[in-house]
Amino acid sequence: MAENTVSENTIPIVKKRVDIENIIKNKNARILKILPRFILNYLKKILHENEINIILEKYKDVTGVDFVEGIIKELGVNIKVIYPENFSLTGRYIIASNHPLGGLDGLALMLTAGKMRKDIVFPVNDILLYLENLRPLFIPINKHGKNTENIDIIEKTFASDVAVLYFPAGLCSRKQKGKIIDLEWKNTFIKKAVRYERDIIPVFINGYNSNFFYNLANLRKKLGVKSNIEMLFLVDEMFKQQNNEISITFGKPISYKVFDKKVNSKKWAELVKEHVYELENNASKEFIPKGIL
Structure with a gap:
């Protein structure tokens, strides 16, 4: 231990x-x-x-990427970066990643990307905006489409030149059919890529939470409990990762022009998700969906 x-x-x-x-x-x-x-x-x-x-x-007087670096240091976590050259220092990219851990993975991605370029932002749920030290890196997600101010912030961000880090699944990975994998990837990132002409950099993050977390999630589902009570343990799961290594693989950029109307945006999101998981064993793989292109 x-x-x-x-x-x-x-x-x-x-x-x-x-x-x-x-x-x-x-x-x-x-x-x-x-x-x-x-x-x-x-x-x-x-x-x-x-x-x-x-x-x-x-770290009360530290903000942004420097604050993230402080947290990673306190946890004793080592970050291994694979194919960092695929992460462009300039350009209007959406960095779309799987979400295996629910906390540490986001911190590791922010630190890695933030060390390579200063103009990064991460859309997050409102509750994370309470972390004042991280506010320079965050913009609020408008989950229910009612907050016009948040909508405006989101649209202006995607229209700007900053790099946008994104977890399309929203929630962290769960155990499904014996495999640790993301839930459905929402198609928002595909729609934003096309609308704002942003290429996508696919990212695979390697990591796992404890069996307790996955077993609790599955038990909760079997009992018909809708509230994600396992989320209460995500901070505990992060501390369990102390002194571990987390690897981040940057795949080759995918042109927004690929996402045409041969299939709908939901299907494109599914295909990009599949590609991200293929990067684990083939980091240099290009995005060539079979039967479409």
């Missing part, structure tokens, strides 16, 4: 930037009143409240 790199005794916490109890109180004070103390303490443990606050205090 890997030793913990982050220690609760590393540095005194001056300000509690992540307060699980207060977050629950602000969301639903009634739930907090009836929540048993042992459950609250368990939540604090699996969400690593103390360790997170130690890191946030240590």
Whole structure:
């Protein structure tokens, strides 16, 4: 078992930037009143409240890619980059990647891409915008199509010259038919690529969460529970990756002109997803969908 790199005794916490109890109180004070103390303490443990606050205090004056580098350093994670030359230092690219881990993979991709070019952004769910140190790298995803301000930000971003990092699956990978693989890739990135004439750089990230995570997800589905309760354990899964290595493979860019109307955008998204997983064993493979081109 890997030793913990982050220690609760590393540095005194001056300000509690992540307060699980207060977050629950602000969301639903009634739930907090009836929540048993042992459950609250368990939540604090699996969400690593103390360790997170130690890191946030240590790097409180650091933002963007430098902050990401600090987190990776604290976790003792080594990043191996395969075919970095496929990642262009200029150009209006969408970097589309699988999402195996649900946290560390995003950090590793931001650090790797951010070290090669400064103009990168990552569309994320609103909750991640609470991480002030990472805000320079984030733009909000408009999940339900109601926030006109978020829509405007998204459209202006894709119309600009920045490189956009993207997890088309949205949620992290699950175990399906014995394999760890992403859920369905949404076709938004294909539509944006065509509309804004952005080529796509396919990326494969190698990584796995614990069997506990996948078993919990499958049990939850069998019981008919719709809420993704396994997501509560993603922070814990990230800390389990301490002192491990994560590899990132950059595939050859795919021209947006490929995505014509021979098939719909949903099918193109599926084909790009398949190509990304092929990069694991053939990193130099070009995107040539059989039976279409």
